[in-house]
Amino acid sequence: MKKSAFLFFFALLPSLALVACIFDSSDSSLVSWLDDQGFPSNYRVETVSIDSIYPVSAAVGFDSTPRKQLYQGVLGNVSGMNHDLVFDFCFRDVSFFSNFKKTDSAAAFLAIYLDSAFYAQAGIADSLPIGENLEITYSWILDKGVGDGYLDSVGNIKDSIWLRELRGWKKALTVDTTYSVKVNNLDSAIRLDLPGSLVKTLMTVEDGARLQLRMSAPHAKRLYRIYGPSSSPPPFIRMRVTDTDFKSVWPFRMGLVSTSEETCKDCLILHGGVLESLVVDIPGERILNALGNLYGDDFPYTEGDSMDVRQAVVLARLTMGRSNSMDGSELGLPVQVAVASFVDSNGVDVQKTESYKLNREFIKESGHPNLVFMEGDSLSLQMTYGMRSYINRAGAGAKLRVVLRMGRSMLAPYDTLYYDHLSNDGKDSVYMFMDYLTYSRYDFTEEMRSPMSLKLWLATKRGDDE
Secondary structure (H helix, E strand, C coil), X not given: CCCCCCCXXXXXXXXXXXXXXXXXXXXXXXXXXXXXXXXXXXXXXXXXXXXXECCCEEEXXXXXXXXXXXXXXXXXXXCCEEEEEEEEEEEECHHHHHHHCCCCCCXXXXXXXXXHHHHHHHCHHHHCCEEEEEEEEEEEEEEEECHHHHHHHHHXXXXXXXXXXXXXXXXXXXXXXXXXXXXXXXXXXXXXXXXXXXXXXXXXXXXXXXEEEEEECCCCCCCEEEECCCCCCCCEEEEECCCCCEEEECCCEEEEEEEECCCCCCCCEEECCCCEEEEEEECHHHHHHHHHHHHCCCCCCCCCCCCCCCEEEEEEEEEEEXXXXXXXXXXXXXXXXXXXEEEEECCEEXXXXXXXXXXXXXXXXXXXXXXXXXXXXXXXXXXXXHHHHHHHHHHHCCCEEEEEEEEEEECCCCCCCCCCEEXXXXXXXXXXXXXXXXXXXXXXXXXXXXXXXXXXXXXXXXXXXX
16 A cells, blocks of 8 residues: 555535435435435435445645644644644834843743633643643744834735745754643643743844744643634733833744654554545445446446436445544544545536535434544445546546545534534533544554445436336
8 A cells, every 4th residue: 555645635624514314215305305416306216335345545645834823823742743833023122122131130931821712622621730841942033123114024924935934944043941830720821931042132132123933842741722813812922121121022923833753654644633634545446346236237437428427326435444542532532534525627626525414323323423533343434426426427537536634523422413503402502523623643554454335325217217
């Protein structure tokens, strides 16, 4: 099995489109679906199952481009990924720095605030206090200038350019500092005294300056989630001469730099919270042979424009093995595996996020089948759009390919709906997904080397019914 840096992206939707459930194949559900799709209501639904399917190939692609963070940021190393934060400050104050550079008592600290809303939703707030020795590596770049024009020139640097430059970060100086951190109240700031060498650098400012400050905590025992520059309260630096003579500056932007710490080059490990995808090629010939055996027709269809519209895929479900280990879940909650397929759009392959049809009876007993970090030994993913497009275009050489990404943590895995709602008695709110990304890790290596199964539900009109 070949692994390469082959990356595809698609929009991750925590609440996917709902379609009438056809697992029970109620006549009303089927008629409604056929009508929506423009098919005659006298079509019947047939099923075909294909076992012992092995992927033709599978590859994980990771985009390490730094991302701008407005409201939340993460710091630390978890689930095989290290996450650094970079703050971009720009400030000027001639009168303050004329005193700051002369005093022996000059000091500065960085204040950050934990994202209390996240910790409350994740249930971690109940485990306070949080206490540990936190080792932070700082690096920084300080540029000095004069006048408001200098500040304007920094502010005009486009975010895309700044983020791209972070990939080639040139460290002016790096300092490791260990703090004793204890969090008793999520509303209080965590104060981190800045290294003396950075304070001395700041003392050289005479008029205006731009400070890019990078923080890394590769040995942290947890992922710290903090408020970003557009949140309240935001992080800030306070430079102090005396208790009454100080200057506070806030970053006007913040970037997240994520790097993979995985060492296994042949492993198919998928991480959540980052721009990473697992692309899986499925052998379409097995499917075409099964359809030929079911209908007695030739597949693929090659007449005319090769578009095969003799049947419509109502549902396609891919089932593979699933580990019930909680390693890599980060928050101890089930995590959604989101699916996109490649479909034809005016002759061009585009990615389309798959819809999700609900098998309510199964969910009541075993939970949503598209989750990892759950009890049970199978993971079922729906790929209806991709299968429909593949069968229609197989005669023109189309391939069957799906893209998997790790989604958000699910808070109510046994609820038969897929969106936030009121409970049956109307008294409680049921929240299906966390509002925050989950920095999870799941190893698909064994699943991609093991047999999978496909089941298709097909609406068709053949022979005497035509």
